[in-house]
Amino acid sequence: MTESSPLPGMIEPELLVATCRADGQILSRNDAWIRILGEDDGIWDRLTESDQKIAEQNFREACQGSLVTHALFMAIRPDRDLPAPVLLHFIPVTSSSDRTSGGGGLVAITGEILAEPDSWTENQTDRHRMATLGRMTMGITHDFNNLLGGILGHITIMETDGVLARSPAELTEHISTIKKAANDGASLIEKIQRYIRQEKKAVFEPVNIATLIHDCVILTKPYWYNEPRRHGIQIEVQYDAPDHIAVLGSGPELRDVFVNLILNAVQAMPEGGQINISAETDNKNMHISFRDNGTGMTEDVRTRIFEPLFTTKTGRGTGMGLSVALGVIQEHDGSISVTSEWHKGTEFKIVLPLQLDFPVSVVKENDPAERTSASILLVDDEEMVRNMMSRLLTLRGHQVTSCESAAEALLQLEDKSFDVILSDQGMPGMNGREFAENVRGRFGNIPFVLVTGDTNIDVDTQLISRVVSKPFKIEELDFVIHELT
Structure with a gap:
């Protein structure tokens, strides 16, 4: 992986670095940390x-070999009236023998202050905040993907x-x-990751x-x-649409739009009412209608309803x-268009082009009798x-040996001997890429699959067979797995 210089005009934050023993003895702190x-x-x-208690807990976790990243703390500074936000990462520097013997090894703590110097221009401050948000988002997406993976897996x-x-x-x-x-x-996390990696939108389905x-x-x-009935309010939803007719698009994104329109209709009916959703087709398009008999809108509101930051929901x-x-x-x-009449209701109309001869790309499901x-x-x-992956793979007929670290x-x-290796990327001690290098150098060409929630996926295809x-x-x-074995 090659290193690149920062973009012209980008502000590089100072890196805070400290090293401690597991018993709490401080070995080193750089100038930025001390300041x-x-x-x-x-x-x-x-x-x-x-935050002191949380930092101590994160430090103990790192002493036990767990990597703790993107921990946000508030630091009291003599030169500021308000505490300043600091982003820290706790990195275990231990061996398996350290943890087995209880020695604990060392912990490196790195981070950066998220507050900007008063001397910076507004433009510098904005760039720093956006860069910081990007770094925080990359770490959050990894953790969030693991959580979603657990839900979907179970x-x-x-x-x-x-x-x-x-x-x-x-x-x-x-x-x-x-x-x-x-x-x-x-899908939302994937969209954020594509934006961070500056990739084009996913292929529609x-x-x-x-x-x-x-x-x-x-x-x-x-x-x-449920909620309206708790307050004695009745709202009915009726819907009708022709089945087996599709558009080519992003299901999650269209679902967000439809859900937003339904919730807007609910909020426009404080005393109850009816929501009617319908869809019909002509030779070229799908016409979808969301209609309610709520409070409606004034003409001034209707003409501004699609403007960014325009809202009639004060405080909400x-x-x-x-x-x-x-x-x-x-x-x-x-x-998408809207018609509305004050005190009578609102109708949103969406028109989407039909895709009658669309290519369907699916993963072929192996017949159970044909699986190896x-x-x-x-x-x-x-x-x-x-545990979730092990159980799923076992249910698919595979023999699984699980390990919590690359060293193990x-x-x-x-x-x-194994037919294939499935490895996470972000692991303490030795990450997935380093593990793949060790495997290739010591055990030859065993198929290696990196299964990761990381945003930045830059791999050597000579070492890593696939990324999932x-x-x-x-x-x-x-x-x-079946393609590689």
């Missing part, structure tokens, strides 16, 4: 009282084990809604509008059914929902993710 967090005997003395286990088939229909419906919400969350409308009605049911709205909806529909080569069992070495430091996995490789992004569908991962 921001001081050189007192207690390394956390400059943090607020509540739902898949329930489906595979037949738990849902034996469950009441109402529970199955709730689980299905949770699964759709988690998948949408994963066929979206069944009837199914999408049904999903949105179920997803919003707590808002139009951001004014971005409908402007984002407009952008999504335009991205789908469609249009593979011996898999699975490496991930997150226990929840590791290398010991397994000395005693046993978290959260994944087990069918996709299984397909990759």
